[in-house]
Amino acid sequence: MTQHVDFWFEFGSTYSYPAALRIEALAASRQVAVRWRPFLLGPIFGDQGWNDSPFNIYAAKGRYMWRDLERICAAQGLPFRRPSQFPRNGLLAARVACRHAEKPWLPDFVRAVYRANFEEDVDIASAQVVSRCLAASAEDPASLIEEAQSPEAKALLRQQTEEATRLGIFGAPTFVVSRELFWGNDRLEDALSWAVA
C-alpha cells in the first residue's frame, strides 16, 4: 500500500472508540495503510481554556453525544456501556501506544483499551488494566509498562501531542491525509477517499 492515513486518537475520547474499532478493516478494504498516532487532548483542551471535556462543560452537547454514540455503536454492532467515569485518563496507555506505534500487536492493543473503557467500563488509567489489554497480543506486558514510564517514553508522547497541535488538531478522532484534516468518526470514509484520490 502506498497510500496512508494518519489516525490521531485519544483513549479517553468517545467518538474515537467506533473509529478505532472500524478503521483497520475499512482502510485495508480501500488499500490504505493506517498510521496509529495516539495523543493527549488534555493539553489541547487546556489551550482552549477548558479543564474538562467539552462534553462535560456543555451539557446539551454532552447529552447529544451520549445518545449519538449509543446509536452509532448499535449501527456498527459494537457493544457499548456508558463509562461510569468520563473522561478516563489514557496517559499510560497512550505512552505505550506511542512508543510502539509500528508493532504488529499495536492495533489489537488499541482496540482492547477502547473496549475496556467503553464496553467493560473499567479504569484504563490503571497499570493492571493496561497490562491485561497488552497480554492478549504483546509479550512481556510488565516490561512494556515499566518502559512506558521512562523519560524517553514521556517525551515521545509529549512531542506527538505538540505535533498534533502544530497540525491544527483540536479534537479526536482526527484523520490526516497529506496535511488535510478530517475531524470526527463520521469523516473516516471521506479521509480514505481523499487518500486514494
Next chain:
Amino acid sequence: MTQHVDFWFEFGSTYSYPAALRIEALAASRQVAVRWRPFLLGPIFGDQGWNDSPFNIYAAKGRYMWRDLERICAAQGLPFRRPSQFPRNGLLAARVACRHAEKPWLPDFVRAVYRANFEEDVDIASAQVVSRCLAASAEDPASLIEEAQSPEAKALLRQQTEEATRLGIFGAPTFVVSRELFWGNDRLEDALSWAVA
C-alpha cells in the same frame, strides 16, 4: 409523505449552507417531508458563555471549518466564497422564514439567503438583500419585510428558538426526527434513514 424531518437552521451558520441546498431534493427522493425550522444560535451560544461564533473563539476549529466547508461545497458542486463578515446577522431573514415556514415559496427563499451569504458574500442583515431574496419567488416582498418586524413575528421566532433549546439543540444544522437529534450537515443521511426506518 407521512414521514418528516424537522430541519433546524440558522442563516449565519456555515454548515447549514450545504444542508439547506441539498435537503429538499434528498428528502423527497426518500419520501420524507421537510419542516423548515429557522432559529437563532446567538441566544443558545450566549447560554454557553459565548458572545461570538465558536469558530471565531477557537482558532484551530475555525481554520478547520473553513477548509472543510470548501471541500464539502466542491464535492457538492456548490459555489462558495468565504464571507468577508462572519457570522452574519440572519435575524430579519429568520423572522420572515419563521412566519412563513409553510409557504410554497419558503424553500426558494431560504436557499436564496444562503446563496447571498456564502456564494455572493453580501450582507443578509440588510432589508434590501432580504427583499431581493424574496423577490424571485414570493409576492410583495416589502409587505413581508414590514410584517416580519411586527411584535407577533418577533415573538414567533423567539418562541421557536426557545423550542430549539428545549429540544436540546446546541448547534446548526440539526435534524430532528421524532425527538432524535442529528447534528451537522454530514448527519442528514442518518436522519432521513431514521425517518423511514
